[in-house]
Amino acid sequence: xxxxxxxxxxxxxxxxxxxxxxxxxxxxxxxxxxxxxxxxxxxxxxxxxxxxxxxxxxxxxxxxxxxxxxxxxxxxxxxxxxxxxxxxxxxxxxxxxxxxxxxxxxxxxxxxxxxxxxxxxxxxxxxxxxxxxxxxxxxxxxxxxxxxxxxxxxxxxxxxxxxxxxxxxxxxxxxxxxxxxxxxxxxxxxxxxxxxxxxxxxxxxxxxxxxxxxxxxxxxxxxxxxxxxxxxxxxxxxxxxxxxxxxxxxxxxxxxxxxxxxxxxxxxxxxxxxxxxxxxxxxxxxxxxxxxxxxxxxxxxxxxxxxxxxxxxxxxxxxxxxxxxxxxxxxxxxxxxxxxxxxxxxxxxxxxxxxxxxxxxxxxxxxxxxxxxxxxxxxxxxxxxxxxxxxxxxxxxxxxxxxxxxxxxxxxxxxxxxxxxxxxxxxxxxxx
Ligand SMILES: [Zn+2]
Numbered sequence: 001x002x003x004x005x006x007x008x009x010x011x012x013x014x015x016x017x018x019x020x021x022x023x024x025x026x027x028x029x030x031x032x033x034x035x036x037x038x039x040x041x042x043x044x045x046x047x048x049x050x051x052x053x054x055x056x057x058x059x060x061x062x063x064x065x066x067x068x069x070x071x072x073x074x075x076x077x078x079x080x081x082x083x084x085x086x087x088x089x090x091x092x093x094x095x096x097x098x099x100x101x102x103x104x105x106x107x108x109x110x111x112x113x114x115x116x117x118x119x120x121x122x123x124x125x126x127x128x129x130x131x132x133x134x135x136x137x138x139x140x141x142x143x144x145x146x147x148x149x150x151x152x153x154x155x156x157x158x159x160x161x162x163x164x165x166x167x168x169x170x171x172x173x174x175x176x177x178x179x180x181x182x183x184x185x186x187x188x189x190x191x192x193x194x195x196x197x198x199x200x201x202x203x204x205x206x207x208x209x210x211x212x213x214x215x216x217x218x219x220x221x222x223x224x225x226x227x228x229x230x231x232x233x234x235x236x237x238x239x240x241x242x243x244x245x246x247x248x249x250x251x252x253x254x255x256x257x258x259x260x261x262x263x264x265x266x267x268x269x270x271x272x273x274x275x276x277x278x279x280x281x282x283x284x285x286x287x288x289x290x291x292x293x294x295x296x297x298x299x300x301x302x303x304x305x306x307x308x309x310x311x312x313x314x315x316x317x318x319x320x321x322x323x324x325x326x327x328x329x330x331x332x333x334x335x336x337x338x339x340x341x342x343x344x345x346x347x348x349x350x351x352x353x354x355x356x357x358x359x360x361x362x363x364x365x366x367x368x369x370x371x372x373x374x375x376x377x378x379x380x381x382x383x384x385x386x387x388x389x390x391x392x393x394x395x396x397x398x399x400x401x402x403x404x405x406x407x408x409x410x411x412x413x414x415x416x417x418x419x420x421x422x423x424x425x426x427x428x429x430x431x432x
Contacts, residue, residue: 001135005326007128007160008121011269012327019328023273024057026300031055031064033087034306040075040085041308058273061298062284066309069099069249072107081108088112088304098146099248100220106146107249110304116155118271118301119148119252123156125267126256127188129327130242131215134161137182139175141189141197142219144168149220152252157188169193169416172200179211186215191229191243192419194218195364198236199414209238216241219253221352221418228360245334247312250297255332263319263331273298274330275309276316279338287330291318294338313338340422342368344375344403351421357400358383361393365412367432371425377404382432384412 006012014022034041035052045052050063067085075083082090093110100106111119132138138157144150144166158164165182167175175197187194194216198208216239230241245264246253254268266274276285276293285293295314299306315338319331336350343349351368358366365384378394386393390407397405412432423429 001133003133003135007125012125012129012265012267012329014269014328016321016328019269020058022270023300026270027058027061027273027298028052028056030298030300030302030306031061031308033303034085034308037087038085038306040071040083041306044308058275061273061275061309064309066282066296066311067307068311069107069313072249072307072310073105076107082110082305083107085307086110086305093304095151097148097152097248097252100147100149107305109249111152112303114301115303116152119152120155120159122251122268122271123153123246123253124159126244126246126253126265127157127160127162127217129258129265129267129325130217130244130256131240131259132157132160132162132186132188132217134163136162136186136215137165137184138162138186138188139165139167139182139184141167141169141171141175141187141193148246148248148252153188153219153246156253162186172197172416176201176204176206184211184213186217187213188217188219190418191218191221191233193416194233194237196414196416208236211237213237213239215239217244217256218242219244219246228356228358232359232362232364247297247314249307249310249312250299255329258323258325258327260323260325262323263333265323265325265327265331266329269329271299271301273300276318277311279315287318287321289318289320292316292335315341342370342375342422344377344379347402349379349401349403353401354381354397355421357396358393361389361396363393365414365419366421367410367412367423368421369423369425369431373424373426379403379405381405381407382410382412383407384410 032052048064075085095111096108098106140154142149201208233241242257244253245255255264255266275296276287277296279294285291295312295316297310298308315335316332321330336352341348341350363383363385367382369380386407387409393407394405
């Protein structure tokens with residue numbers, strides 16, 4: 001069957017000047033609502049010497065100080081569960097999700113019915129770009145507990161019209177037993193899960209290529225756009241892979257790769273305003289091809305738990321603005337979380353770039369062990385399947401990523417969820 005090219009053509013192909021006007025209209029309303037209903041944001045605006053009626057454009061927005069996760073957490077600790085940055089009472093909230101960061105206590109973020117509709121709409125734009133269609137039988141294989149990756153992404157996927165199968169985690173064997181009854185065509189999961197599922201199938205003597213999946217939609221782990229990882233998974237399943245992006249503090253999913261797969265298209269035009277900043281100075285960086293910086297988010301249409309100028313700690317590279325697919329949402333790639341990054345003698349290293357290199361060489365499981373701080377070379381890397389090629393791998397890493405390491409063969413834990421790559425032993429973490 002032939003389907004439309006877009007879920008929401010008008011918004012997704014809007015000329016950039018229109019998008020800007022739409023953003024500005026929504027921005028003034030959102031900032032005014034925050035000012036009127038939230039003591040937290042009244043303080044923020046006062047701190048910046050700004051009144052809501054002054055915030056008419058993205059430039060004006062820069063007068064409001066940034067919001068950090070630590071501030072939101074402190075607000076919730078003082079006034080549980082939603083904190084004084086919430087703009088509605090709990091009685092108007094129909095769902096809460098927890099944020100899924102790897103550090104510290106999660107936030108409890110509220111959704112009104114309208115917030116859930118917004119989340120599903122921008123999610124559906126992204127998932128449609130990633131290839132989900134009404135004639136797909138789509139396996140949702142992320143954790144359904146607490147986080148936006150569960151129900152909120154389920155809503156976005158369902159909004160595309162796909163037939164959803166809420167699988168969750170811990171059901172791989174059962175899923176394979178039921179495969180012929182369900183005849184799934186697509187899967188939504190972490191980047192790690194299709195690998196785990198393929199191995200489980202192979203252990204049962206089944207070739208994953210014969211199972212009929214045509215689309216892998218992945219989320220939650222940087223690396224889905226890396227060539228080595230993509231090729232490996234696409235070959236294993238005989239399917240096409242598209243990466244998506246969301247941040248549980250902002251919206252579940254609001255960017256995805258289209259069929260060109262040349263970066264993640266931003267799909268949250270009427271729901272969130274994006275700024276790019278230089279992480280150390282906080283100075284604005286123009287969103288144009290080649291620019292890199294930290295993503296900063298301001299909700300444009302969030303009733304319950306809005307953020308203004310929220311520092312994501314995600315570092316992005318802008319790949320382009322125009323695309324042969326016709327979408328006008330800018331395209332970007334996430335280089336990694338600044339939390340995951342480590343420095344070896346002035347070189348910034350992201351576990352995700354190491355992952356691409358190793359997967360190209362058939363290695364799916366690895367761990368970086370940092371036993372002292374500041375990190376000094378050689379960095380210890382444990383890799384399953386490195387036997388006999390340890391020195392060669394260390395050389396490739398040195399050549400491509402500019403740091404010295406020792407690679408050692410090791411058997412590492414198998415995981416259905418996100419893979420843990422970085423072990424900060426100096427910080428009290430146990431070695432894998
Ligand atoms: Zn495109």
